Each structure stands twice: as C-alpha cells, then as structure tokens.
Amino acid sequence: MSAWWAVLGGAAACYLLKLAGLSVPAAVLDRPRVRAVADRLPVALLAGLVAVQVFGGDQRVLLDARAAGLLAALVLLLARAPFLVVVIGSAVTAAVLRQLGLMT
Amino acid sequence: MTGPLPDQAHDAHRRVVRDSLGVAVATGLYGASFGAVSVASGLDVVQTCALSLLMFTGASQFALVGVLGSGGSAVTGALTAALLGTRNTLYGLRLAPLLAWRGPRRLAAAHLVIDESTAMSITRPTRALARTGFLTTGVGVFVLWNLFTLLGAVGGSVMGDPRTYGLDAAVGGAFLALLWPRLQDAHGRRLGLAAAAVALLVVPLVPSGLPVLVAGSVALLAGVLHGRRAPA
Numbered sequence: 001m002s003a004w005w006a007v008l009g010g011a012a013a014c015y016l017l018k019l020a021g022l023s024v025p026a027a028v029l030d031r032p033r034v035r036a037v038a039d040r041l042p043v044a045l046l047a048g049l050v051a052v053q054v055f056g057g058d059q060r061v062l063l064d065a066r067a068a069g070l071l072a073a074l075v076l077l078l079a080r081a082p083f084l085v086v087v088i089g090s091a092v093t094a095a096v097l098r099q100l101g102l103m104t
Numbered sequence: 105m106t107g108p109l110p111d112q113a114h115d116a117h118r119r120v121v122r123d124s125l126g127v128a129v130a131t132g133l134y135g136a137s138f139g140a141v142s143v144a145s146g147l148d149v150v151q152t153c154a155l156s157l158l159m160f161t162g163a164s165q166f167a168l169v170g171v172l173g174s175g176g177s178a179v180t181g182a183l184t185a186a187l188l189g190t191r192n193t194l195y196g197l198r199l200a201p202l203l204a205w206r207g208p209r210r211l212a213a214a215h216l217v218i219d220e221s222t223a224m225s226i227t228r229p230t231r232a233l234a235r236t237g238f239l240t241t242g243v244g245v246f247v248l249w250n251l252f253t254l255l256g257a258v259g260g261s262v263m264g265d266p267r268t269y270g271l272d273a274a275v276g277g278a279f280l281a282l283l284w285p286r287l288q289d290a291h292g293r294r295l296g297l298a299a300a301a302v303a304l305l306v307v308p309l310v311p312s313g314l315p316v317l318v319a320g321s322v323a324l325l326a327g328v329l330h331g332r333r334a335p336a
Contacts, residue, residue, distance in 0.1 A: 026200070046163065061304055
C-alpha cells in the first residue's frame with residue numbers, strides 16, 4: 001500500500017513541476033541562484049543514488065558483485081556504449097561473478 | 105524576411121519527424137530496463153506501469169523504485185522523484201514561449217515535458233517545427249516507454265530472484281549512464297563524487313532513502329555558494 005502512495009504522490013508532484021514550468025512567468029523561477037541549484041540537483045541526486053544502490057546494505061556499506069557491475073558500466077561508458085548495453089553489461093557482470101561464486 | 109519555400113518547409117518537417125522518431129525508439133526501448141528494475145525493487149506490475157503512465161520521467165521513476173527497493177519510505181521515495189523532476193520545470197520555462205499553448209493543450213503538453221522532447225524542440229527555428237519535434241518525440245516516447253515498461257515488468261516478474269540475473273547491479277549501471285553526460289566536465293565530477301561520498305557517509309546514520317536526499321543537499325549548498333559568488 002505504501003508503494004502506491006509513493007507512486008501516486010510522486011507522479012502528482014512530477015506532473016505539477018512540469019506544468020509549473022509551462023505556466024509560470026519565466027522571471028519567477030529563472031533566477032541565477034534557483035537555476036544554479038536546479039542545474040546541480042540531478043547530478044547530486046543521481047550520484048547519491050549510484051552510491052546507495054551499489055554500496056548500500058541494510059544501513060551499512062557493502063562491497064559485493066554490484067560494485068563489479070558498476071565497474072563494468074564505467075568501462076562500457078568510457079567505450080561510448082549505448083544506455084541499454086551499459087545496463088545489461090553491469091547486470092551480466094554481477095550475475096556471472098555470482099554464478100561462479102566469486103562474489104555475493 | 106520571406107518564409108522558406110513550401111518544398112523546403114516540407115523537407116524540414118519530415119526531417120524533424122524522422123529524427124524525433126529515432127529518439128523515441130531509442131528511449132522507449134529502455135523502458136524495458138525500467139520495468140525489470142522496478143519489479144526487481146519490489147513493485148508489482150501494475151504499480152510499475154502506473155509509474156510510467158502517470159509519472160513519465162525516467163530518472164525520477166528509477167529513483168523512486170531505487171529508494172523503495174532499498175527500504176526507504178513512501179515519502180522519501182516520492183520526494184526524491186520530485187526533486188529529480190525539478191529539471192522538467194526548467195525545461196518548461198524554456199519551452200513555454202516556443203510552443204505557446206494555452207488551456208487544455210498546455211495541460212496535456214505538460215505531461216510530455218521530458219529530457220528528450222525538450223531536446224528535440226528547443227533548437228528548432230520555427231514554432232511549427234518546435235511543436236512537431238515536441239509532439240512527435242513526446243508522444244512517441246510515451247507510447248513506447250509504456251509498452252516496453254510492461255514487457256520488462258512482466259518479463260522481470262516471471263524470472264524469479266532478480267539478484268541471479270544481476271538486476272540489482274543493473275540499477276547502479278543505469279543511474280551511472282543517466283549521470284554520465286554530466287560527468288564530462290570537472291565541476292560535474294567533483295559535485296558527483298562529493299554527493300556520492302556524503303550519501304555513503306550517512307548510510308549507517310539515517311533511515312534508508314534519506315542518504316539520497318542528503319546527497320541532494322550537496323547541490324543546494326554548491327548552487328547557493330555559486331549564486332553568491334556570481335550574482336547576475
């Protein structure tokens with residue numbers, strides 16, 4: 001049930017944020033400081049998400065096959081691989097290492 | 105200034121449609137990875153499809169299922185998604201004078217304001233081409249993103265333990281790929297590393313989901329400091 005609250009609440013918030021951009025006069029939000037924060041927010045949030053998804057455990061930091069998956073993603077991105085290849089590459093790397101019993 | 109000849113205008117229109125459809129196909133396909141990742145994070149197929157239909161902004165969707173999957177609360181999940189969605193507000197500010205839609209059309213268009221539809225319209229020289237780019241990309245991505253979300257979610261839910269297939273690792277890879285364009289300059293890399301480090305530092309200290317929001321506060325700090333240094 002709680003997941004539904006997140007889905008519906010998050011969706012409503014995201015829609016209103018989109019509509020706000022199309023509706024409010026540009027001067028209201030288009031201030032340097034607001035822009036500076038809004039411009040940096042996705043970078044910080046996504047970086048935080050990468051860290052927590054890959055190294056986060058139950059309230060502790062873990063090093064497991066997910067880290068190898070991230071390393072694979074990094075290599076693929078440096079080689080300019082497209083999005084899907086990067087995602088599949090990190091999954092396959094972790095899956096193979098687990099299958100071989102090399103990492104958990 | 106005279107307008108372009110009808111033939112040229114027609115060609116330009118066709119080019120915009122073709123490019124937009126290409127972007128729509130490429131983006132829509134990875135709806136499958138969202139679908140699979142979402143069910144791997146514990147959402148069911150209906151919730152997963154509802155997210156793609158109603159939220160329809162990829163990074164926020166990935167973030168929401170990521171936070172819920174790591175045990176975060178509904179509030180932190182929704183808040184993280186909303187914070188990532190703020191960039192769509194900035195896109196809207198740029199698009200509003202270009203598209204110039206009012207009333208119900210604006211309400212409908214708002215749902216289609218995403219990275220790709222913005223990118224395919226803001227560079228167009230005329231309003232007609234901007235609208236064509238926006239609508240073709242927006243509607244194209246919407247249809248395919250939702251279709252592939254469903255396929256990915258159904259596929260993911262019949263496969264069993266997602267860890268066997270490394271789907272938990274795929275989430276990190278997906279986030280890194282979304283972040284990648286912003287890591288091409290030193291500012292982005294410094295900010296990203298600082299935010300990641302802060303998130304991991306607070307992992308043992310605060311409930312699940314919150315470390316990501318704490319990482320977001322690094323952007324707040326960096327942005328405010330920047331604004332102070334360089335007032336307009």
